[in-house]
Amino acid sequence: MKQLFIHCSNQVTQSALMEDGVLTEFAVERTEGASLIGNLYKGRVVNVLPGMQAAFVDIGLTKNAFLYVDDVLHPHLDKQPKEKPPIGELLKPGDELLVQVMKEPLGGKGARVTTHYSIPGRWLVYMPDADYIGVSKKIEQEPERSRLRSLAETIREQAEGVILRTNAAGESREALEEDLNGLRRVWRSIAERSGHAKAPFELHRDTGLVGRMVRDVISPDTEQLIVDDEARAEEAKSYLRQTAPALEGRVQLYREAKPLFERFGIKEQLDKAFQSRIWLPSGGYLVWEQTEALTVIDVNTGKYTGSVDLEETVFQTNGEAADEVARLLRLRDVGGIIIIDFIDMEIEEHRHQVAQRLETRIKRDRTKCQVVGWTRLGLMELTRKKARENAMKYFYEPCAACKGSGKIYIR
Structure with a gap:
């Protein structure tokens, strides 16, 4: 049995995933300064480092972001040159470009960014320029993999890339197409704003911890989603109402006086772990x-x-x-x-x-x-x-x- 718990306070939001009573995943996000991963920015190249085949890009953060040459080339390996060109042939100081955070600033290092854009949805991940189809390795049945691949081929447009997520197993063409159309609209809005924005500028912020957990973790085998904040519980219900109506009823608002993580033994398991x-x-x-x-x-x-x-x-x-x-x-x-x-x-x-x-x-x-x-x-x-x-x-x-x-x- 899978249960997802979300505890909200003024300082942080915490999520805990229990499988058969055993704590298996834990995540934390500060109320101020949410995760940067998945955010898209219009950035400006500050410096090009030929010896490292990389560039520093100003995206408006304290430290400049790091962009490797591999993340500037086409995302489809078959469309990349056989020999990597020097980074100086691809980028110059002062160039403006759209980048996405793939790794948060860690220690003294700035964020790592890429031009291989991806926008995750409930059933699939949309990559506007990748030109390939992928299926989650966790979908192991070959007939289902082939079905999903065929469906993706019929609903994607030329040059688009699509990855079918684990949750996509068993889903209809209509559900996948609706998810894809929603992600297309998000991307087109980002691209349109990028044309008018002055770098550095944040163009798109990925959903917060609650939204990510509901999107990525909640599935038919999840028995309960227990949240101790009314607004966040409604946020979860609203998302499921649109994407998986059958699961909306599994969201429960926790109202007891005893702290949520203590009531279900999560704090004790965290202390040991x-x-x-x-x-x-x-x-x-x-x-x-x-x-x-x-x-x-x-x-x-x-x-x-x-x-x-x-x-x-x-x-x-x-x-x-x-x-x-x-x-x-x-x-x-x-x-x-x-x-x-x-x-x-x-x-x-x-x-x-x-x-x-x-x-x-x-x-x-x-x-x-x-x-x-x-x-x-x-x-x-x-x-x-x-x-x-x-x-x-x-x-x-x-x-x-x-x-x-x-x-x-x-x-």
């Missing part, structure tokens, strides 16, 4: 360390001694760890390189089964995640797309005394 040591059901545990470049996870048997032999004890602990790591990567919204130091296993089949178990659990992740495999040193390597600040940044800050190193200075 964001600790540096996370206990596994058997008594083993994970040690979770975050650095700027990567995330390192160490697996330990802890209190678990097993009942058969050492190899079986290690295998069981690693299996539990694979499940928990996959869940926590989603929950913590970890991005970048991830290294897992599983306990050494002697039997090759056990190594294979643990890797498969991890891959299977990771398929539930809505963010692109790739299991690279075992390294020569026996470590498991993964990558996960990083677009936003880690959720921990909203609630934790480095200690003023140790600067986050966690060490005690002895005089």
